[in-house]
Amino acid sequence: MSGKKVFNLRAKVLFIFLVLALVPLMVIGWFSLKTTENLIVSMVVRQLENVAADKVALLERWLDERKADLKVIAGTSLVQSMQPAEIEPYLNLIKDKYGAYKDLSVVSADGNLISSTNGRVAAVGAEGRNTYIARDRLYMSGITYAPEANESTFFIAAPVIGQSGGLAGTVYGSVGTNKIIVHILNVSLGDTGECYLVNKDGRFLAHKEPHRILTENISQSGSFKNIFEKRDLGQPYLDYRGIQVLGTSMKVAGTDWYIVVEQDREEAFQSAETLKRIVFLTLLLFIGCALMLTWIISYHIVRPIRKLSKYAGIIGEAKFDRATLTINRRDEIGMLYRAFQDMSAKLQKRQSHLEQKVDLKDAKLKETDLILKKTKLIAERSEKFAAIGRMGAAVAHEIRTPLTSLKLFMESMEAEIEISPEDEEDFQIAMKQISRIEATINRFLDFTKPQDLVFSEISLAELVEDVLIMVRPMIKRQECTLDINMDEALPPIHGDRKLLAEALVNLFVNALEAMECPGLLSITVVKDNFAISDGTTVPCLRIDISDTGHGITEEQIDNLFEPFFTTKASGTGLGLPLVFNTIQNHGGVIRVKSRVQHGTTFSIYLPLNIKQPLCEADGRNSTN
DSSP: OHHHHHHHHHHHHHHHHIIIIIHHHHHHHHHHHHHHHHHHHHHHHHHHHHHHHHHHHHHHHHHHHHHHHHHHHHHSHHHHTTOHHHHHHHHHHHHHHHOOEEEEEEEETTSOEEEESSSSOTTOOGGGHHHHHTOSSOEEOOOEEETTTTEEEEEEEEEEEOTTSSEEEEEEEEEESHHHHHHHHOOOSTTTOEEEEEETTOBEEEOSSGGGTTTOBOTTSHHHHHHHSOOOTTSOEEOTTSOEEEEEEEEOTTSSEEEEEEEEHHHHTHHHHHHHHHHHHHHHHHHHHHHHHHHHHIIIIIHHHHHHHHHHHHHHTTOGGGOOOOOOOOSHHHHHHHHHHHHHHHHHHHHHHHHHHHHHHHHHHHHHHHHHHHHHHHHHHHHHHHHHHHHHHHHIIIIIHHHHHHHHHHHHHHHHSOOOHHHHHHHHHHHHHHHHHHHHHHHHHHHHSOOOOOOEEEOHHHHHHHHHHHHHHHHHHTTOEEEEEEOSSOOOEEEOHHHHHHHHHHHHHHHHHHSOSSOEEEEEEEEEEEEOTTSOEEEEEEEEEEEOSSOOOHHHHHTTTSTTOOSSTTOOSOHHHHHHHHHHHTTOEEEEEEETTTEEEEEEEEESSTTSOOOOTTSOOOOO
């Protein structure tokens, strides 16, 4: 929950900063962009209109000059005289002086060529002369393209009035457009600005690319619609090349010609695009600043609050060892941190005091419980031993005397009466069973009345070897493998050699009986250290007796050393209790490890110093 609040606080800070910083900037940026675009459009359109007006004025003035030239030529007395010898030098002089004419010709009223600078009437066919001559006013023809001259031309016809006042003839001037078009098409509108001349049908009359003249038109483009439709000059359109442009057009007075001036929109709005990039970069810069400010606020405000929240959770769980909170700030956050630290110290002190009280009470309860368990165990075992003692005394009184009489009677029969070979085997079986009953009775009596220990210095390695001499025949009979591992120079121990030997024999025989043929009996004798209940270690010798038998379940391990508990059909359940008592009387411990179908290991720990017993507090922790 606290994490969610911290995240919301950080998000709110970022949102507020973005709203307060970026929204005004975006509004100002949008307004600046729109204003800039409008200014650019206005400037470009105004510049285009000025260029178009200048070019139209230039072209109109040039045409007026050409018309005035033809009027002057037609009004001179030389031309009115219709004398070829006088007219021809004059026409050549005019042609060379102005340089705008491709040809100057004078034709009589009846259509005959009077004089020409190139010997013919340029651009006028013989069949059309009478039409032009019949007119009594200036006439300007349409533009034609002369491929051989790589330029477009037109002609102007002016009537020649004779001295009598009648029409004497016509002066024709064939005008080339190259000279004037150089001035018309040359515009200063960046790299993409252009100016061209079209007629009312949209056909190119003058263009910077001569091959378009009179061969292509703009009738299907936005440029043509821009000439004849009233539209917003600030809106871009597609020109004849399919490129978005801004443009304007203007008609040349007295003709069906139109000057078109255009500039690519991309170039016109280049400054606006630059401004856009600046605005976008500024927005990105402000966003970066917002993120940086958010991080700074998070580091100096939100992060300490998150740490305090985490610290409060740790204190709530009473994990004071993990509650480490340090800060070197002198502001309100630092005051809050120090207040938390003081609170944590007080809570920790109170918690420690309570834990000490609880631990003391727990220790007393455990000690009391341990004493009760030990007392109960002693009482149970005393009751069992008392019952076994009573039973042993009864057995000794009720069974042993008649059994002894029976045994003596059987032995006397064997001495006095000859037993047939057929009955000899049965007689021996009876004697063995009587001996077995005697052994069982003796075992009961030995368990209830333990013999006094006779301590002496014992070499454990020699003791193990002596015991193995007794059990080796059984090992060979069961075809088992014997594996012995003993440390060299084992220190001696103090103990009862006879009782320890009986305990080892019991364990060796149990291990062999637990295995199926063939098996592996492993015996390990090493020097070790035994950890007792108070945490200290006592030097000892460890004897491990391992078999590869069928193993013992956990439930059976818990009862192994109880009197009369056995897993064998013919067992008495007294062997392991006798072993347990022998090891415990020597101050040692016996432990069992077993896995079903994987075998069992009995480990005997015997102290090197009999004055430092290994027996644990309850005296029963002998299995694991």
